[in-house]
Amino acid sequence: MWQLYQFPLCPFSRKVRLLLGEKGVGYELVRESPWNRRDEFLHLNPAGQTPVMVEDAQGSVLVDSQAICEFFEETVDKPSLINGTAVQRAEIRRLVSWFDTQFYNDVTGPLLHERMIKRLNARPATPDAKALREAMKAAIGHLDYTDYLLDHRNWIAGATFSLADLAAAAQISVVDYLGGIDWKGHEQTARWYMGLKSRPSFRPLLAERMEVIGPAPHYANVDF
Amino acid sequence: MWQLYQFPLCPFSRKVRLLLGEKGVGYELVRESPWNRRDEFLHLNPAGQTPVMVEDAQGSVLVDSQAICEFFEETVDKPSLINGTAVQRAEIRRLVSWFDTQFYNDVTGPLLHERMIKRLNARPATPDAKALREAMKAAIGHLDYTDYLLDHRNWIAGATFSLADLAAAAQISVVDYLGGIDWKGHEQTARWYMGLKSRPSFRPLLAERMEVIGPAPHYANVDF
């Protein structure tokens, strides 16, 4: 049985969980707080980051969310989530990288830092209002881009549902939990996100809570 | 004919060029300075980053070095650079991500910023001594890790030559150009890097110069 080292609001672990859910791969959650830099965890992943997956029976250790997704895409072929022609697959991977790096650096990372990490300190610090404002402004720019994509395509990366939808939903769900998304004026993305939320792969994520901070009121509503 | 938008010291473009060289794919270089945020370039890649590849005849645009490498790995099968079992391929991708993000964020990015970007300003700024010192200290830690890997394996990701070697060499070559690597005490990595430097795919990179800053004296010597 695979074990997944993660914490409830890690967007990269969420991307992996959505993919495992879609493919019907079973796994066990192991709670890890990477900011504690536990020796045993650093031994599994010198980068000290979640997600990490471990299969004890085979002694396999998988590190890095994209390496993990590619692994399960290669070993569990249905449904394919990096699909289509080579050019279409490149477009899926471009957008996965867009959400994993641009969206995370501009929005999810700063919000997690201000609203979650700062509360975990021995002496909790207050969020920096300017940093929060900038992250929420960046969120609007990013949702304008997903609106634009969904104006031209059925799904984030093209005509079919793909890992790019999961990567986008993983980041957006964490930001929505943290109250960082203003859904007004983003109908295209809101409609797409409602569809994602009602998928069985999404349900376990919506039910989970991070102890130090509760979700925005509408967070778990499929119809918001 | 593919065109590759890049500048001589972009490590991600170097990774792509090494892979194209190993696979014998022809391409044309197009000089791009992403920090100028040219409208036409932002239109190709909203992230505003190099590398980007364009094939005009087919209207294909590929963005993000890893999406580009996966594309050519899928479409040009020999030699395979993401090879072996699914677990071995996951290890290759883990290390590619390690060099593209950890090594880049700790070492290459700060050095490029201090030694190159600051000189490109209308009023060139002097490098920050503390930032340079930290980047060079981080470089030592990273080379300790590659030494450790190469103590246990023939190549960076395992028994065979792979994209992980190219990703590592791409970052290291830029840092070496900028004089940020102290080779003393890193015999394993130095020997491996000498081997890489003498590959035909590496030669064009060693001959190129960035106008604003010359390379360290030993940079292009295969036997240093």
Ligand SMILES: N[C@@H](CCC(=O)N[C@@H](CS)C(=O)NCC(=O)O)C(=O)O
């Ligand atoms: N490229 C990595 C990024 C993972 C990542 O940034 N994880 C965060 C949690 S959301 C983390 O562990 N941060 C702790 C740290 O960087 O020290 C992936 O896709 O798996």
Ligand SMILES: N[C@@H](CCC(=O)N[C@@H](CS)C(=O)NCC(=O)O)C(=O)O
């Ligand atoms: N994940 C991207 C990273 C590319 C990247 O960071 N490129 C740098 C040049 S080395 C860049 O264009 N920076 C300009 C910017 O971020 O505005 C890839 O692998 O292609």
